[in-house]
Amino acid sequence: MGVILVTSRSFSDGDVDLVERASRAGHRILRGPAHHDLEELRSLLHGADAWIAGTGEVTEAHLAAAPKLKVIARYGVGTEAVDLDAAGRRGIPVTNTPGANADAVADHAVGLMLSMLRFIPDGDRRVRDGDWAVRRGRELGAATVGIVGFGRIGQGVAKRLSGFGSRILAADPYLPTDLVRANGAEPVELDELFRHADVITLHAPGGQLLVDAGRLAGMRRGTVLVNTARGDLVEEAAIADALRDGILAGFAADTLYGDTAATHSPLLAADLADRVIVTPHLGAQTTQAVDNMGSLSLDDVIAVLKGAEPAHPVTAR
Template sequence: MKIAVITPLFSRSTELMQALGNHFSDIKHNADNTLKTKADLIAFLQGVDGAVVGREEIDDEILSACPQLKILSRYGVGLDNLDLEAMKKRGIVLGWSGGTNSNSVAEITLSFMLSLIRNLHIATTLLKNGTWKVNGGSELSGKTIGLFGFGNIAKRVVELLAPFHCTILVYNRTHDEAEAQKYGITYATKERILEEADIISIHLPLTPESKNIFSADAFKAMKKSAFIINTARGGIIDEEALKVALQTGEIAGAALEAFAIEPPQDKELIALPNLICTPHLGGNSKESILAMGYSCIEHLSSFFKH
């Protein structure tokens, strides 16, 4: 069997590549991150039986050009970059386990909450530029947190917030009252969360329904002292509207892990002092990289019985 590792993160991990090599002898990788176009991906996947895919877009055009492909093993948690209907139509199996990087993303979400509300990012930037300004912000303890989405990552965020005794409001498509009682959350409408939350954290998949769900109207409805965090997918926040909200003081600050276009093109946005921005690294702790990688290997080896 011929296996292709599309994602550079997996490709660069000596431990994961060795582990994959224990199951398969014919492996190609993308450690140099040279696959920039759809044509590059199609050429790379020729004659391949199984592939490890990260955030790369895999559509029906690519799948149709790779008739030998039998399984895509997803390195990560989101599935919005894969054409699942096309895979089903062509009999290509999805190897995927949810929650493999949930602790990693939840930890960075908590770090954003603390950095924003305690004014750490702004104070650090000012001091590095020679300005000593003492403003310790507010305490996270006892604040109202609004979570949009309640999957594995959001649940882990709630667990990490337990010592802070926050009020947790959750906007979710489905309501499970047993889970609400277990985690000590309250399901709420979008409107209530926008009005009451001190910090909003996004944990939704990118879908037609969630695209630009946070636009100018949403920011106008939030407290001027409130913060918003997106560690999910770019496109859920209207970045132009966010830029205006941050510039005009409609909200106090934001942290973005994901952007509509990556790397982000709007230099004016990422230069704003009240924005923390990171290059989609939330799920890429050392522990998470290995957990996601071993999950991929397990799906491939189980499928091919290696």
């Protein structure tokens, strides 16, 4: 019997009983903390044959504490928190779950666009305070929407926007222009997208700064910016300044830099509450996405523990 350490909070929390599936395959699920604190994980890692890892860091020190470890399955898409080089040196394959939550995140991104353009959260707050004054919004179908990063999620956003009638721009240096056009968007360079879009939605990988004071200065006034990707893609202080100056009409995000440690983010200032929407990583939290991510990660773990190749390997950058 293999021991599978799971440090994702939502693993097997959907409609599919993945714990039972693991048991049928001859393995036992062992739960660990999602923050990946090494001292709390050390004894669990020591006996683990596989690790289905959440968003916390997976460092060389973690791997050194896991002498039996044969595979790390990242529960999600991003692998920037995993030391892929250290895993490679130890011969431990790393996998992820590409596309498992793409529909869920695309839905959420469009929901944030609508919420910002039509002042939905602010309207709810004001009605509860007895204020029924109307704020005039904008229609999504009348907007030019720029999609930064045109992978599965970005393409899913474009598909949803086609029903609204929006003009869609897409910037992605890794995709051929004919593929971008085939998925309903006009391919443009990143700076051109920022100059011409009314709404900009970020779906690029983390580890890079895409929105800083310089790029904000080149936007048209009244732009709405949405970030359901990674908190480090934006310079939060510059975003706050742009909101106060009217360059940005609104900012909506499913993440902030540092996440739960971001309680002092400049974007949470009281005077910006009517122009900022922040959700606590709800993008991938649908029953369907949870089932998809759990199933893909568990299937790859079971494959490796049987001596087979995983379906979704990730290589070092």
